[in-house]
Amino acid sequence: MDILIDQDTLATRITSLGREIREAHGEDASIVAICVLKGSVLFFADLVRAIGGDVRLEFLGVSSYEGTSSTGEVRITHDLRTEIRGRHVVVVEDIVDTGLTLSFLLKALRVRDPASLTVAALLDKPSKRTVDVHADHVGFSIDDHFVIGYGLDLDEKYRNLPFVAIYRPGVG
Ligand code: IMP
16 A cells, blocks of 8 residues: 555644634634544544534534435434534544535534534545535545545454555555
């Protein structure tokens, strides 16, 4: 595998993303950060520390319906444990590819009436987008590669790599 984003580069960028998110909300704002399982777990853990201040952690499990991922039908497998009405919510995603998952999530969360709803994504693959959706805070915009590591998997493998790498079939 080829390392695309190494540990130091991840750490530096996430520190500034955290500052950016804190500044956008104000020093005293209470933020509900939503970790979209499982891909954003590692990014989430680093990002919430970089945001600092009052940040509440919530987890949302989603999975694509079998065989219909291209239609963007997504199912919530683990729901939030708290109400987000009137709260400042930041959805933390690993990667925005076609945008179908994010589009579904935003619709599902918007109806719960948060005070604000923004998105932080570690990676963005703009060339793959099929729906008009974007993250407000993006770590890195990347070309159309299948990437693994730092939470991202291939059949549940490689999530624990501390860097982001380009997956090369038949290697590693
Ligand atoms: P979307 O609905 O097409 O935007 O896809 C979003 C989800 O697909 C992400 O949250 C990832 O879990 C997965 N995904 C998309 N691209 C990659 C990749 O390059 N590596 C690993 N997972 C990916």
